[in-house]
Each structure stands twice: as C-alpha cells, then as structure tokens.
Amino acid sequence: MIPEQRESRILETMQVGQVYRVSDICSTLDVSPVTVRRDLKRLAEKGLVKRFYGGVRLVNPQEAVEAFRLRPDKFIEEKRRIGAKAGEFVSDGDSIMLDAGTTTMDVARNLGVKRHLRAVVCSLDIALELLKVPDIELTIVGGSVNRGTTATVGPFAEELLSQIHVAKLFMGVGGIEANGGLTTYDAQEARATRLMIKCAQRVLIVADHSKFGIAAVNKIAPLQPSFTVITDIGLDPDHADEIRALGVDLILV
Secondary structure (H helix, E strand, O other): OOHHHHHHHHHHHHOOOOOEEHHHHHHHHOOOHHHHHHHHHHHHHOOOEEEEOOEEEEOOHHHHHHHHHOOOOOOHHHHHHHHHHHHOOOOOOOEEEEOOOHHHHHHHOOOOOOOOEEEEEOEHHHHHHHOOOOOEEEEEOOOEEOOOOOEEEOHHHHHHHOOOOEEEEEEOOOEEEOOOEEEEOOHHHHHHHHHHHHHEEEEEEEOOHHHEOOOOOEEEEOOOOOOEEEEOOOOOHHHHHHHHHOOOEEEEO
C-alpha cells in the first residue's frame, strides 16, 4: 500500500475511539514498526491522531476519518482529470445524479457547457456548484445533512431517492476492491448510495487511485460488469487487472 492508503486504513481501524499500540497497527496492516511510526507522525501533524508513549488514539474518531477522507488538497490534479473525463459522458438533455464527494465535485465543475441538463444531487456543496450551470433543471435531495461531507441522508432522503429515475449516476466511494466491492465510511451514506444505484440506468464510479485496495467499514454494493470506473493512471496494475477481470469498464486518465 502507498502511504495514503495505509493512513486511511489506520484511521478506519481506529474509528471506534480506542487506544491502540503501535504493535496492534503493525499486525493489522502487516508492516514494520518503523513504517507505522512514520505514518502516525504524518497523521499527528495533520491533527488527526494524538500520539503518546507506546500508543495512539484519534483526536475525534468520526470527524477525523471524514476530515482525512475529504481533504480537498489530496490528488487535486488526478481528480481534475477524472472529473473532465466523466464530464464527457454527459450529453445535452441528460438526466444525471451526483452524490457527495471531492471527485464528484470535479465532475460538476465540468458541466457548465451542457444544455437542457437535469440533475439530482445529494450534496449542498455540489448543488451550489451546479447553480453556476446556466441551462440546468436542478433538484436537491432533502434530508439530514452530514456536516463533514454536506451529503443529505436519512429517511427523508431515502424516500425521495426511491421515487427518482435518472440516466446516469456519478458516485464516489471510500474504497474499491475487486472482491470486497464498493464501500464507504458512513452507514447512512451507504444506504443512500445503494438507492442511488437503483435509480440509475448507468453507474459511473469516479475515484482516484488511492481508493483502490481499500475496504471501508460500510458496504455499498459489489462491483458489477455494467459499472464504469474512471480513475487515474496512478492505479496499481494489479488492481486494474482485478477490476477488468470482473468485466468492469475501467478508464484510466
């Protein structure tokens, strides 16, 4: 795993708020104490964990996971390329849905030239971005707001999603594995995303290479041959081969 993947796994492991020893994390990740201490130092510098002699704990379990996952300064160029490629799949007159996330935000930023677009969004931030599109019919799914992601979730959101149909869904994920499928860090967002998949004729997953080989705690769905995955050229070739072996359309940019 690359450092960003290890850091994500460490945060995922620790989100129950317990105190962990370095040896515990070494066993979980199957890496050396030197590597773990280096990762923990970076996480501490980011304000996500508190280190002390012989152990470590999260500063605030749920907020720390979300803050790390959604940092806008991670893989900026890769996300821009992914967003631009995803935008090419949107035609004039399309009906689309976008879920919350930094990569789906980059998809939204590439829709300004589209005409007669109909969009359903489950994110306050992305709704504001799409208001800049001059020729769009915009619907925002109501519900409780996740402050970390600005996603709308909960029973009200799920009720509306059960009544919507769109041509294309652009969705981000917390993790992608060939065997483990698509996962995320928030249980309510996982339930909402499962409904989004049912809403759409075509599902396009947008995720940078650091999300591959990661299994977040909440399952969304298995990878299906009908899905399209758009990621960047930093993807490990082994992960690419595993994804393509499932019959999934994998696009590298």
